[in-house]
Amino acid sequence: MVGRDHELAQLRRLAAEATTPTIALIGGEPGIGKTRLAAELVRSLPPETPRLLGQADPGGLTRPFQLLLDLAGDHDHADLAEPLRDPEPAAAGGGGLDPVARGRAALELLRRLVGAGPAVLVVDDLHWADPETLAAFEQLDEVTTGPLLLVGTYRPGELTRRHPLADALERLDRRHGVTHVRLDRLAPADTARFLTAVYGRAPARRVVTALHHRTGGNPFFLEELLKAAGDTALDEIHTQPLPWNLAEALRSQLDGLAPDQRQVVEAAAVLGARVSFDLLVAVTGVAEPAMVTALRGLVDRGLLVETEEDQFGFRHTLTREAVAGELLGRQRRRLHEAALQALLASPASDLAAVAVHARGAGRYEDMIDAARRGAADRLAGGSAYAALTLAELALEEAPDDGELLVLAGTAAWRAGYPADAGRHVRRALRAATDDAGRVTALTQLIRVAWEQGELAEMDGYAEQVRELTGNLPDGEVRARAMAAVAQSYMLRHGPGDPVEWADRACEVAERHGLKEVRLSALVEKGSALLNAPETAAEGRRLLIEVASEAEHAGAHLEAARAWHNLFWCMPRSGPGSLELLERMRASAERAGVVGMDLGAYHQGRAWLAQQDGDLAGAIAVLEQARRVDRNVTTVDPATGAQIALHLGLSSGVHLRGRLTELYLERGDLEAVEALLAETSTSLAWKQAAIGLAFQLACRRGDVAAARELLAKLTGPRDAPSGPAPAAPPVRGKRSNGVKPKLLTAAARHCQLAAGLAAGLPIELLRPLVERGGWFRPLWDEPLRPLLLAQVAEAEGRYADALAGYRRVAAGERAGREAGEPAPVDAVGALSPAYRGSAAVGAARCLIQLKQLDEAREQVAAAQRHLARWPGWRRVELATVARRLGPAAGPGAAGEVLTPREREVAILLAEGLTNSEIARRLVISRKTVAVHVSHILGKLEMSSRTQVAAWVARDGLG
Numbered sequence: 001m002v003g004r005d006h007e008l009a010q011l012r013r014l015a016a017e018a019t020t021p022t023i024a025l026i027g028g029e030p031g032i033g034k035t036r037l038a039a040e041l042v043r044s045l046p047p048e049t050p051r052l053l054g055q056a057d058p059g060g061l062t063r064p065f066q067l068l069l070d071l072a073g074d075h076d077h078a079d080l081a082e083p084l085r086d087p088e089p090a091a092a093g094g095g096g097l098d099p100v101a102r103g104r105a106a107l108e109l110l111r112r113l114v115g116a117g118p119a120v121l122v123v124d125d126l127h128w129a130d131p132e133t134l135a136a137f138e139q140l141d142e143v144t145t146g147p148l149l150l151v152g153t154y155r156p157g158e159l160t161r162r163h164p165l166a167d168a169l170e171r172l173d174r175r176h177g178v179t180h181v182r183l184d185r186l187a188p189a190d191t192a193r194f195l196t197a198v199y200g201r202a203p204a205r206r207v208v209t210a211l212h213h214r215t216g217g218n219p220f221f222l223e224e225l226l227k228a229a230g231d232t233a234l235d236e237i238h239t240q241p242l243p244w245n246l247a248e249a250l251r252s253q254l255d256g257l258a259p260d261q262r263q264v265v266e267a268a269a270v271l272g273a274r275v276s277f278d279l280l281v282a283v284t285g286v287a288e289p290a291m292v293t294a295l296r297g298l299v300d301r302g303l304l305v306e307t308e309e310d311q312f313g314f315r316h317t318l319t320r321e322a323v324a325g326e327l328l329g330r331q332r333r334r335l336h337e338a339a340l341q342a343l344l345a346s347p348a349s350d351l352a353a354v355a356v357h358a359r360g361a362g363r364y365e366d367m368i369d370a371a372r373r374g375a376a377d378r379l380a381g382g383s384a385y386a387a388l389t390l391a392e393l394a395l396e397e398a399p400d401d402g403e404l405l406v407l408a409g410t411a412a413w414r415a416g417y418p419a420d421a422g423r424h425v426r427r428a429l430r431a432a433t434d435d436a437g438r439v440t441a442l443t444q445l446i447r448v449a450w451e452q453g454e455l456a457e458m459d460g461y462a463e464q465v466r467e468l469t470g471n472l473p474d475g476e477v478r479a480r481a482m483a484a485v486a487q488s489y490m491l492r493h494g495p496g497d498p499v500e501w502a503d504r505a506c507e508v509a510e511r512h513g514l515k516e517v518r519l520s521a522l523v524e525k526g527s528a529l530l531n532a533p534e535t536a537a538e539g540r541r542l543l544i545e546v547a548s549e550a551e552h553a554g555a556h557l558e559a560a561r562a563w564h565n566l567f568w569c570m571p572r573s574g575p576g577s578l579e580l581l582e583r584m585r586a587s588a589e590r591a592g593v594v595g596m597d598l599g600a601y602h603q604g605r606a607w608l609a610q611q612d613g614d615l616a617g618a619i620a621v622l623e624q625a626r627r628v629d630r631n632v633t634t635v636d637p638a639t640g641a642q643i644a645l646h647l648g649l650s651s652g653v654h655l656r657g658r659l660t661e662l663y664l665e666r667g668d669l670e671a672v673e674a675l676l677a678e679t680s681t682s683l684a685w686k687q688a689a690i691g692l693a694f695q696l697a698c699r700r701g702d703v704a705a706a707r708e709l710l711a712k713l714t715g716p717r718d719a720p721s722g723p724a725p726a727a728p729p730v731r732g733k734r735s736n737g738v739k740p741k742l743l744t745a746a747a748r749h750c751q752l753a754a755g756l757a758a759g760l761p762i763e764l765l766r767p768l769v770e771r772g773g774w775f776r777p778l779w780d781e782p783l784r785p786l787l788l789a790q791v792a793e794a795e796g797r798y799a800d801a802l803a804g805y806r807r808v809a810a811g812e813r814a815g816r817e818a819g820e821p822a823p824v825d826a827v828g829a830l831s832p833a834y835r836g837s838a839a840v841g842a843a844r845c846l847i848q849l850k851q852l853d854e855a856r857e858q859v860a861a862a863q864r865h866l867a868r869w870p871g872w873r874r875v876e877l878a879t880v881a882r883r884l885g886p887a888a889g890p891g892a893a894g895e896v897l898t899p900r901e902r903e904v905a906i907l908l909a910e911g912l913t914n915s916e917i918a919r920r921l922v923i924s925r926k927t928v929a930v931h932v933s934h935i936l937g938k939l940e941m942s943s944r945t946q947v948a949a950w951v952a953r954d955g956l957g
Helices: 005-017 034-044 066-072 078-085 099-114 131-138 164-176 188-199 205-215 219-229 234-239 246-252 259-271 277-284 288-300 317-326 329-345 351-360 364-380 384-395 402-415 418-431 435-451 455-469 476-492 498-511 515-531 533-553 556-568 577-591 594-611 615-628 652-666 669-677 683-699 703-714 745-757 767-773 777-794 798-809 824-829 832-848 852-865 872-884 899-909 914-921 925-939 944-954
Strands: 021-027 051-055 119-124 148-154 179-182 304-308 311-314 633-635 642-644
Touching (some): 005 148, 005 179, 021 034, 034 119, 034 148, 066 119, 066 131, 099 131, 188 219, 205 219, 205 234, 259 277, 259 288, 259 311, 259 317, 259 329, 277 288, 277 311, 311 317, 329 351, 351 364, 351 384, 364 384, 364 402, 384 402, 402 435, 418 435, 455 476, 476 498, 515 533, 515 556, 556 594, 577 594, 594 652, 615 652, 652 683, 683 745, 703 767, 745 767, 745 777, 745 832, 767 777, 798 852, 872 944, 899 944
Parallel strands (some): 021 179, 119 148
Antiparallel strands (some): 304 311, 633 642
């Protein structure tokens, strides 16, 4: 282990000091020594330390839990391992478990394997690991609370935009605080040490220079080059005709192999990273006694290793790649054909392996058939990424196969790749030769367009489906088309009646026994009913019934959508809110829908935190969920390289917008600026960003920029088509389904507050409230009194403003009967943050009206509402409390600042730097920094600019 002393010591220290599950990831290029470093760690462990060794297979991405099963090896846990081997759940006719049950079985298998600890898991080539095993590794803290070290190796260069490990790296880092070990190439001094260790004496400089130049410091290449040199003396190595690249060095090892050995090596190179003894015999035709002899010789030469009993693999993956690369096309096809025949003769052949070997054998029809069936099986089992990989494999040979394109689109959508889903389904639409094919593609495009915020395109697709429905024969395609139209009308509030279309879909589905389609249509009907106040109770009952029935029927996608819509249209204060959210997530996991499982779930948890008045909790949840915002890039810790990530369903721009709003609430303006700087092609995000940028400019005091952005916000717009919607769409995102330029009352309230704080005249800001008259009575009604009160206060109509502020501060929802369910924004509108701001506004008006005792009562109420909501709302509260004096309570900032902090605040307002303040007050810069920190904390502000504005407005003299 030349040149790796520091890294090895680091890993040993982790193994010795681990008290809880700990993860270390070793990254580097092929041949850099990742596997060797992990092996040296294992050799250095105390003999009594349990260790589990596994290696991911290049084909493992399409085989759920393949790496975990390899770790289990021959351990006697068949009751858990066998169900994991069958990718098809029992509900789909297989012998496996559903995705959630398989996830639990995987964790239980890991729990049995590692015991109570301490233990070490070493997994090689994580870049080939299946997503299901990676997900299990993310939950190691649920496997054991004892000492456990997971060491993984991977090639950063293998991580592409859609690679499961690209996402897993960030999730593992967030959850476990991963130690990243980066291996670089050997320096010339390390090459000299390597040669000294091999030959027992120091080499001449010219030898070191020549070999380091030849190998580029790659230790594996250096090792193989020395093998190729044979008995050549150290001082003469650089004069010999040695290989100039790694492949040439590896090929030289094959020259002295016996025919049987060469045949076995070539077969193993084609068959996979690990090959069973029986498969080698079947493919090569070598008799068992001769096979034993050949394998023993190959193991002795260091070409192959016995990974477990009767399982063999190459000592290094690069050797396998080099051997496979040297085979003639005919040789590879012959070996693939033999492997294919052996697999087909097996009673339970792996369809993914069948597809790979069928392609290698040139039997493309068999490959397409196996990949098609395998993708459908993987999708039914909730392994969307594996399904997508297999479908795209088949599409390489059948690029215009409509069924495959639709299958790939479905898998991509569930895996969280809407752009790829749209690409596949648009190709399916172009390839369609009849109305049934066109409708099948269009129904998927409706869903993709919705997720990407392409609302005009969504409307167009829905209209095409509606027009084509009458041409379809009575059956499944027609029923699905009607359900898709119902869904579109439900989400977009027209132009047709979603309930009517859902009923029509149900009639067709019931005639033909299409249970899943019927449930899907009922979800649309229940959601549409839930949106209208007069039918909300009926809709709620229907969705509960549909969700429960779908769960029992294994229609997990329909169950997830029903629970999802119920959650977002029921009061969050109810005791069953969290239960609905958890049931939605469980069903989404079973369906393999990434967006609902991750994005919508985290947004729901953040909304619950907001309803509890917990701003830090809401932000923490959304920051955690940002790992699924695939519109940005992450950085590979091993190389520093940027990895492009994809846009996850039910997250992306919607999650980013919500997080930006909460950062504005907290006053974290730098974070707001960073999120606004991220690029996006989404029209919805671009238009929402105008309002967010306006608030940022106001909070920073940039009046010129604020005026320019305000003109865009209040400028001419296209009138919305159709009647104003009566309720929000049922999607778990505040603005989905609304015309992009149609502002919610919550957004208008925040923009109005920011504009007033920046000193903009009410004449400029009034259009935020009045423009277009597009208030949705049911949706935005609870906050409308707050908006009107803000305007009235700014105009000096304090009595009118007080009435509105009191109403919102008291949590009143005029126009709604007691117990009547309210849609999402109506429910969230009267959260503690809004009630707290209303109480602050009421206190300001009461001060103007000389009613100081009641003003103090409103301040006290605001302090309760905003106790866990730092930011500009509490800054306004502190300002009002100061005006009322000490009796207003601890919120009075003038009472909490010390005399020295007052001096520092005044100098901050003059624009002095910390160094200048230190010189003026004859104190150290460090002491000034401490005072500034205390001032910001006590005033509940986040920037020096805010302190300066406060001093200028209220003074300290």
